Amino acid sequence: MTSTCTWPCPDLSGQTAPEYALRYLHQRKGCLLVIPPLFDEANKLRYFLGSVMRLLNRAGIGSVMPDFPGVNESLQPLETQTLAHWQNCANAAATHFSATHVLTVRASAILAPPGLSGWRYAPLPAANALRTMLRARVVMSREAGREETQSRLAERGRVAGLELAGHHIGPQMFAEMESARLPDSGRLADVDQQTVGGSGLWLRAEPDHDPAQAEALAAVLAVGMAQ
Amino acid sequence: MNSATAPAGAPGNQSEVDRTLRAILVDVLGLDHSQVAAFGADTGLFGYLPELDSMAVATLLTEIEDRLTIVIEDDEVDGEMLETFGALLLFTENKHAEG
Numbered sequence: 001m002t003s004t005c006t007w008p009c010p011d012l013s014g015q016t017a018p019e020y021a022l023r024y025l026h027q028r029k030g031c032l033l034v035i036p037p038l039f040d041e042a043n044k045l046r047y048f049l050g051s052v053m054r055l056l057n058r059a060g061i062g063s064v065m066p067d068f069p070g071v072n073e074s075l076q077p078l079e080t081q082t083l084a085h086w087q088n089c090a091n092a093a094a095t096h097f098s099a100t101h102v103l104t105v106r107a108s109a110i111l112a113p114p115g116l117s118g119w120r121y122a123p124l125p126a127a128n129a130l131r132t133m134l135r136a137r138v139v140m141s142r143e144a145g146r147e148e149t150q151s152r153l154a155e156r157g158r159v160a161g162l163e164l165a166g167h168h169i170g171p172q173m174f175a176e177m178e179s180a181r182l183p184d185s186g187r188l189a190d191v192d193q194q195t196v197g198g199s200g201l202w203l204r205a206e207p208d209h210d211p212a213q214a215e216a217l218a219a220v221l222a223v224g225m226a227q
Numbered sequence: 228m229n230s231a232t233a234p235a236g237a238p239g240n241q242s243e244v245d246r247t248l249r250a251i252l253v254d255v256l257g258l259d260h261s262q263v264a265a266f267g268a269d270t271g272l273f274g275y276l277p278e279l280d281s282m283a284v285a286t287l288l289t290e291i292e293d294r295l296t297i298v299i300e301d302d303e304v305d306g307e308m309l310e311t312f313g314a315l316l317l318f319t320e321n322k323h324a325e326g
Contacts, residue, residue, distance in 0.1 A: 040282055128289075131289070132282075132285045132286060132289050133282075133285070135285035135288060135289065135301075135304075136281040136282040136284065136285035136286075137281070138301055138304065139281040139284045139285055139304060139309075140280075140281035142304070142305065142306070143281065143306065149301045149302075150301055165282050199253075199254035200254070202286075203251075203254040203255050203286055203290060204254070204255065204256075204257050205255050205256060205257070205278040205279055205280065205282075205283035205286075206257065206278050208257045
């Protein structure tokens with residue numbers, strides 16, 4: 001059974017604020033915490049990840065994909081968020097939903113709660129995700145007749161934050177992303193695109209879906225969670 | 228080596244760069260291989276295909292870098308090299324030849 005619910009997500013004042021989560025309640029064989037990719041790729045992969053969760057539910061596996069403050073349905077301002085705070089939020093979500101496993105997707109690998117085993121789907125350093133958004137900004141500006149470069153934008157981003165791909169990223173998160181390498185996989189297994197088949201849906205200019213890819217990823221997760 | 232003005236849809240004549248570039252366009256535009264195989268040198272890209280916005284162009288360029296192991300600098304990216312398939316192919320082939 002699917003539902004959207006709210007969960008008490010830590011806010012920056014030390015309190016909590018409600019955030020939405022997509023949740024499949026079936027928990028007979030555990031609960032998978034799905035951490036969506038960062039920014040633009042979250043929109044492109046949301047339907048795909050929802051489909052994976054639906055398939056897991058059919059296999060008796062519960063899952064939850066929480067919103068993080070400042071993105072998707074959140075009412076919190078994005079420009080004050082930091083990656084360090086989002087890591088706290090991921091830990092809080094894991095505890096609140098009694099997650100037994102985690103799935104990170106692309107650049108959300110950096111948010112994996114340390115105590116959980118699970119998977120990283122096509123992991124990407126957050127710095128690479130930032131570089132693509134900076135490049136998009138340069139292309140857009142040039143089209144509008146403004147001359148910008150990634151290096152000058154980065155200087156500004158570190159001091160005052162930056163509007164990238166429609167997201168107002170604050171200076172601290174900008175600096176954190178810029179220096180973020182892919183963490184050691186630790187207890188997480190990497191799932192590459194070759195395993196899932198086809199080409200990554202984050203490449204698509206418009207959000208798209210591929211049921212075969214969803215089935216392939218769900219199969220990897222279901223087998224792992226049954227062990 | 229194939230040139231940017233070579234007739235489209237002749238796989239036997241396509242360079243590695245041509246094939247890779249078409250494969251990336253398939254992935255980014257979500258089109259069938261046959262549709263992208265029909266792209267000719269004059270086929271319009273940025274400014275002609277509404278789905279190819281700035282984020283899609285950035286994704287396209289990053290994917291070209293990754294798959295062909297080249298680096299594309301900011302000042303090399305302009306409307307002209309992105310305007311048509313032929314222009315993008317010529318640019319990419321030149322970068323690839325530079326190694």
